[in-house]
Amino acid sequence: MARTIIIETAGGPENMKLADLSVGDPGPGEIRIRHMACGLNFIDVYQRTGLYPLELPHALGMEAAGIVEAVGEGVTHLKEGDRAAYASMPPGAYSEARVMPAAQVCPLPDEISFEEAASIMLQGMTVEYLFHRTTPIAKGDSVLFHAAAGGVGLLACQWARSEGIELIGTAGSDEKCALAKEAGAAHVINYSKNDFVEEVKGITGGAGVDVVMDGVGKDTFDGSLDCLKPLGMMISFGNASGPVPPVNLLTLAQKGSLKMTRATLFTHLADHAKCQEMAKHLFSKVISGDVRVNIGQRFPLERIADAHKALEARQTTGSTIITL
Numbered sequence: 001m002a003r004t005i006i007i008e009t010a011g012g013p014e015n016m017k018l019a020d021l022s023v024g025d026p027g028p029g030e031i032r033i034r035h036m037a038c039g040l041n042f043i044d045v046y047q048r049t050g051l052y053p054l055e056l057p058h059a060l061g062m063e064a065a066g067i068v069e070a071v072g073e074g075v076t077h078l079k080e081g082d083r084a085a086y087a088s089m090p091p092g093a094y095s096e097a098r099v100m101p102a103a104q105v106c107p108l109p110d111e112i113s114f115e116e117a118a119s120i121m122l123q124g125m126t127v128e129y130l131f132h133r134t135t136p137i138a139k140g141d142s143v144l145f146h147a148a149a150g151g152v153g154l155l156a157c158q159w160a161r162s163e164g165i166e167l168i169g170t171a172g173s174d175e176k177c178a179l180a181k182e183a184g185a186a187h188v189i190n191y192s193k194n195d196f197v198e199e200v201k202g203i204t205g206g207a208g209v210d211v212v213m214d215g216v217g218k219d220t221f222d223g224s225l226d227c228l229k230p231l232g233m234m235i236s237f238g239n240a241s242g243p244v245p246p247v248n249l250l251t252l253a254q255k256g257s258l259k260m261t262r263a264t265l266f267t268h269l270a271d272h273a274k275c276q277e278m279a280k281h282l283f284s285k286v287i288s289g290d291v292r293v294n295i296g297q298r299f300p301l302e303r304i305a306d307a308h309k310a311l312e313a314r315q316t317t318g319s320t321i322i323t324l
């Protein structure tokens with residue numbers, strides 16, 4: 001049996017319930033993993049509220065680290081006793097143990113703790129694909145990154161600094177701006193107090209940035225387009241403030257032949273070899289010291305509702321760990 005957070009109906013944080021579920025044995029292509037720590041991500045909120053619908057009832061949680069207890073037929077990259085971590089479908093990581101597909105589970109180097117792994121797998125591999133697999137970004141290029149003191153944000157600031165990329169970070173308070181700056185943002189903008197479009201124009205001498213990475217969504221989308229240079233690239237990758245309404249393609253022409261993608265990590269992770277390569281790249285950045293893990297807060301599994309409330313209320317910084 002394993003304590004597991006489930007939802008029976010989509011809705012508020014109070015809809016999450018702690019259940020005792022039997023775990024069972026792995027089938028072909030699966031493993032059983034005993035979790036040591038789980039991660040909290042905004043996608044968990046979208047799945048809980050029904051913005052990203054799940055077949056209900058369903059367990060929640062997309063990221064964890066732990067020890068492999070058993071492997072099913074055909075699994076060759078993991079064995080019983082291995083340390084491992086993942087960001088993977090299907091949801092179910094808010095649990096003490098689970099059976100799951102093995103393909104997206106990655107061997108975890110000894111240098112990285114379970115808590116560190118549970119805080120970087122989803123947000124760190126997101127940063128990996130944003131900077132390396134979405135659009136060409138060269139040393140010296142400028143990137144506007146919203147919510148730069150969040151989980152993805154603080155990792156992005158450090159990643160950009162290590163690659164010589166000039167990251168302009170936005171955040172909702174002066175304290176958060178200071179965190180983003182310390183993590184490597186070349187410039188920071190408190191977008192609760194200041195018009196970020198005007199600020200970006202000022203910082204770039206009116207030119208705009210090469211790339212925008214926007215996980216905030218509805219509230220920042222229009223302004224983000226106004227921050228781009230002609231031929232610039234808009235990467236929309238989240239909806240923390242709500243989903244972006246339908247876009248008129250002509251807007252992209254009028255604002256200077258802009259390019260745009262709505263990117264998602266799970267497209268990249270779908271390929272087993274690519275997923276393992278992305279995880280190795282992320283681990284190497286952490287082990288080299290280029291990227292430091294930022295665990296801003298911890299909540300025990302039974303307080304998962306408080307964790308969701310804090311994330312949605314913009315009260316968290318860096319990554320959040322769910323302890324077991």
Ligand SMILES: NC(=O)c1ccc[n+]([C@@H]2O[C@H](COP(=O)([O-])OP(=O)(O)OC[C@H]3O[C@@H](n4cnc5c(N)ncnc54)[C@H](OP(=O)(O)O)[C@@H]3O)[C@@H](O)[C@H]2O)c1
Binds near residue numbers: 042171173219238
């Ligand atoms: N597509 C993908 O592959 C992918 C993968 C991972 C994450 N994401 C997305 O990336 C974004 C960041 O994820 P995360 O888990 O690291 O979360 P996070 O950045 O730690 O938290 C979200 C942050 O968004 C900002 N925000 C602005 N308006 C908000 C609002 N109305 N409600 C709540 N937050 C608001 C807040 O920072 P300020 O107070 O500083 O504004 C808040 O702290 C999310 O949109 C997530 O869905 C996408």
